[in-house]
Structures are given as structure tokens and as C-alpha cells.
Amino acid sequence: MAVKQAAVASECARKEASTMSENWVLKEGEAVELLALLITSARIQMEEPAHYGPLRLLTAAERLSSMIAERSSEASLEFLTENIERIPEMHMVMSDVDAYSAALDERCRAVAACLLRHSSISEEPE
Amino acid sequence: MSEAVLENIRTRRVVRQMSDEPVKRAQIEAILEAARWAPSGGNLRPNRYIVIEDAETRRLIRLVSPGMFQKAPVLILICTNWEVAAEHHLPPTDRALLIDIGTAAQTMMLAAHALGLASGPVTSYSKEAVKMILNLPEAYSPEMFICIGHKAEAAQPGMRAWKKISWRDLTHWERFNSD
Secondary structure (H helix, E strand, O other): OHHHHHHHHHHHHHHHHHOOOOOOOOOHHHHHHHHHHHHHHHHHHOOOOOOHHHHHHHHHHHHHHHHHHHHOOHHHHHHHHHHHHHHHHHHOOOOOHHHHHHHHHHHHHHHHHHHHHOOOOOOOOO | OHHHHHHHHHHOOEOOOEOOOOOOHHHHHHHHHHHHOOOOHHHOOOEEEEEEOOHHHHHHHHHOOOOOOOOOOEEEEEEEEHHHHHHOOOOOOOHHHHHHHHHHHHHHHHHHHHOOOEEEEEOOOOHHHHHHHHOOOOOEEEEEEEEEEOEOOOOOOOOOOOOOOOHHHHOOOOOOOOO
């Protein structure tokens, strides 16, 4: 009986940790900052080299991660923290296409892992 | 003396992470004085410089400048004054205008380095947004920011070179052969 209760409690805790808040919003100043970045990036990208596109999107991802990390659920925190730490390093390897692609792939896998943690699907293949 | 100049040229780097440490007014003025000596096509001097130290103005500029990773205590905006260009019948497409921006920028960055300061150029920003934030006169075109400050202690190394090159890779001596 006690084992079953513990299992239920553990499952509840897991669900709580992975649940995204439905009331969770950016502060207005943060949202406007992000909009400024996205809109001005769209404009300057018209005249900049194509490979700057990923750079601008990653910068937006890093800024958004910085804005929400403190308020994130446990299931998102690691992903967001990694974005804050790793994305600035990625800008430095833009000239190495293979290293840049590999770093982007690694971030894509991290996105998928974060999505899985928030889903009902187990991250580990059975 | 000349070796010191060459060493200054060799050791200058673009710095994208700066500390909050302020830059002295005399140092800013020394950088602007150096820029005044940069070569200018026809000695026409169409460049104008806007110095921005105010924290809120710098914050707003960063928000519309996706390429400005620095949180620099001082921004110097190099502008082209189209009235000067028009006065001397220079069309907007005249290459001398762009070259003048480049010579001023490099001179400022070398001067900053000689003064023990860090610097970095930024051209990725919305010109229209910058014009509005700074209330620039109609004739002023914002062409390039030079961020000035002190290198952050934990600053990352600069962007890797696309390819390792020497001056020899960039240089050809005398005429090209026909074949």
C-alpha cells in the first residue's frame, strides 16, 4: 500500500515538474525587447549574408531563454540554461560550417528532449 | 617607435564582451582626435561622429541592433553627412564615402587599443530605428557604431577565421600574366 502511494506521489511530482504554466507570460518590457530584436533582424537580414540568419535566430533564442529561465518549470530549466551558456559560444564557430552545423544539431536534440520531458512520451526508447 | 605602431596594429582585436568600467572623457576625446587625422577622400571630411554615453540611450540602441553583442559604456556612431557630400557634388554611390567610414573606424579602434581600451565595430542595426532614437538630422546617415570600453575578464575569444591567411595570400606582385 505504502509502495503504491509512493509511486503515485512520485508520478504526481513528475507531472508537476513537467507541466508548463498556462498563465506564464513575459513581462511587457521583455516581450518588446524580443520583438525589437526579431523585427530589426528581419530588416537587416535583407542586406546581410545568408548565414547571419541562424545567428539572429539563435540570439533571439538566447535572449528568450534568459528572460524565462528563472520562471521555468524544472523540465525546461536545463534546456534554457544550456541555451544561455552555449549559444554565445556557437557564434564563435560560424566560420567552421561543420562545427556550426553540429552545434545546431545538438541544440535541436536538446529542443526535442525538452519537448519530450513535457509530453506523456518517455524520452528513453523502450 | 614604428615597431610600437606595428605592434598596436597586430594586437588589436574586435571585442564583443565588455565590462561596466567607464571610459574617461579624455580617452574618448583622444579617440575622436585620432579619427580627425584619418585619411578622407579629397580631404572633404563628410563624416560626423555621435558619442553616446547615456545608459538608457545605449540600451535602446542595443535593442534595435541585433549585431551589437557588446554592452559598451561608450558608443561612437560614424555618420555620413549628406549635405557635405552634396556640397562637393559627390553622388551617394561614391566609394570615397564608404572608404572614409572605414579609415575613421580603423583609426578609432587603433587609438582605443593604444589607450588600453577595447573596441568593436557594429553595422547590424536598423538605420531607421537608430535615426529615430538619436533624433538624427535628416542629412545624417548612421553608418557604423564603434563600441568602446574595457574587455570583460571572462571575454570569449574572437570569431574564428574562415581560413588561415598571411599577407602573401592576399597579395599579387606586378602585372598578371595573360594566360
